[in-house]
Amino acid sequence: MPSRTSTVDTSDPTVTPRHDDALTGPDLVAWIELMDDRLVHQAEWLTELDSAIGDGDHGINLARGFAVLSERLSDAGPTDLDGILELCSTTLVSTVGGAGGALYGTFFRRMANGSAGYSRLDAATLAGILGAGVEGVTSRGMAQVGDKTMVDALVPCRLALGSAADRGDSLSAALEAAAAAADAGRESTRPLVARRGRASYLGSRSADHLDPGAASTALLVRALSDSWNASALAWNAR
Amino acid sequence: MERIGTRVERPVIGIVVVSHSPRLADAAVELARQMVQGDGPPMVVVAGVDGRFGTDAAAVAQAIDALADTGGVLVVPDLGSAVLSAEMALDLRRSSVEVVVGAGPFVESLAVGIPLAALGCPLDTVATAVATALSTTRRARSFRAAPDAVIPMP
Numbered sequence: 121m122p123s124r125t126s127t128v129d130t131s132d133p134t135v136t137p138r139h140d141d142a143l144t145g146p147d148l149v150a151w152i153e154l155m156d157d158r159l160v161h162q163a164e165w166l167t168e169l170d171s172a173i174g175d176g177d178h179g180i181n182l183a184r185g186f187a188v189l190s191e192r193l194s195d196a197g198p199t200d201l202d203g204i205l206e207l208c209s210t211t212l213v214s215t216v217g218g219a220g221g222a223l224y225g226t227f228f229r230r231m232a233n234g235s236a237g238y239s240r241l242d243a244a245t246l247a248g249i250l251g252a253g254v255e256g257v258t259s260r261g262m263a264q265v266g267d268k269t270m271v272d273a274l275v276p277c278r279l280a281l282g283s284a285a286d287r288g289d290s291l292s293a294a295l296e297a298a299a300a301a302a303d304a305g306r307e308s309t310r311p312l313v314a315r316r317g318r319a320s321y322l323g324s325r326s327a328d329h330l331d332p333g334a335a336s337t338a339l340l341v342r343a344l345s346d347s348w349n350a351s352a353l354a355w356n357a358r
Numbered sequence: 359m360e361r362i363g364t365r366v367e368r369p370v371i372g373i374v375v376v377s378h379s380p381r382l383a384d385a386a387v388e389l390a391r392q393m394v395q396g397d398g399p400p401m402v403v404v405a406g407v408d409g410r411f412g413t414d415a416a417a418v419a420q421a422i423d424a425l426a427d428t429g430g431v432l433v434v435p436d437l438g439s440a441v442l443s444a445e446m447a448l449d450l451r452r453s454s455v456e457v458v459v460g461a462g463p464f465v466e467s468l469a470v471g472i473p474l475a476a477l478g479c480p481l482d483t484v485a486t487a488v489a490t491a492l493s494t495t496r497r498a499r500s501f502r503a504a505p506d507a508v509i510p511m512p
Contacts, residue, residue, distance in 0.1 A: 177410070177411070181410070184408075213415045213416050213443075213446065214407070214414050214416050215408070216407075216412070217407030217408070217410065217414060218411070218439040219438065221407070221413075221414065221415065222413075222415050222445075223442065225415060226446055226449075260442060260445060260446065316438075318437065
């Protein structure tokens with residue numbers, strides 16, 4: 121079994137390691153800021169997806185929510201993990217509206233509850249906390265894999281992250297596996313007939329379209345992986 | 359021996375209306391109020407997000423808390439995501455007043471729920487009436503869809 125890899129040079133005692141292969145508060149803020157940046161460009165695509173099988177506001181609503189959130193986090197916001205995640209929840213609930221607000225709000229709130237007392241999240245801890253978030257979404261939306269919802273991206277993502285943590289993968293590798301699984305989950309929604317949400321009113325006409333919720337979820341996980349890798353690269357390049 | 363049948367004064371229940379649109383909510387409430395003399399039950403309408411279609415779970419939680427001194431709160435959501443917001447509000451509220459998220463269709467729920475609440479019916483009675491509110495319409499229309507009926511799509 122491979123040993124856990126680490127980007128930290130612990131031989132130098134004068135260096136306070138920031139990258140001990142675990143997420144801290146600033147990493148979560150960087151994640152949200154990157155998601156906000158990406159949504160500026162991806163909102164139109166998400167809205168296109170949502171126009172095909174929904175009410176056509178997913179991209180613009182999510183972009184607005186993350187813009188407000190990013191501002192609140194950078195503007196003397198909380199620095200502890202659960203405080204940041206809780207602010208994500210309350211902000212998205214009140215700015216996104218609709219199913220996206222309630223479901224992402226629930227996702228972040230359950231992760232906030234799970235991370236109370238932690239100052240850092242390694243791959244295994246993150247897998248557990250993400251699992252709590254995913255469980256919150258599945259129970260609130262009463263959705264399962266195959267219903268053509270964000271759950272189709274979230275559940276494979278959680279499983280991939282958990283497997284990577286069990287293998288002892290680095291956080292970087294674990295997050296890449298999670299993002300790849302979420303992307304694959306998004307693609308898996310294309311042939312599906314929606315069984316939840318307003319797309320389900322369309323019956324079989326909802327097939328042959330990507331689910332916008334699964335698409336935004338995959339973007340969110342990809343943003344976490346990319347922001348962590350950028351931060352780890354910067355640390356290694358010092 | 360205790361007397362049986364003593365009337366217990368019980369506060370009227372409150373209703374929180376959760377809609378994607380203020381105009382939809384206001385019109386549905388106005389329609390339902392036709393059957394009520396006087397002010398009707400205490401009600402709060404939570405509709406829209408930032409002037410757009412949508413529902414805000416935090417605002418629903420505040421509305422529930424604002425009705426905390428009633429005899430219980432019935433939440434009446436319109437579309438599915440309003441139901442999600444209503445259920446999330448149960449996590450976010452601070453008061454401990456009894457709350458039921460109504461299981462009936464929006465217009466019928468208000469048309470049945472507001473008059474019954476105004477009459478002083480308890481929360482469980484109103485919630486049951488609301489959950490079966492559509493059956494009256496269905497009976498009138500002789501509509502008998504099987505529970506797993508497949509709706510043919512064009």
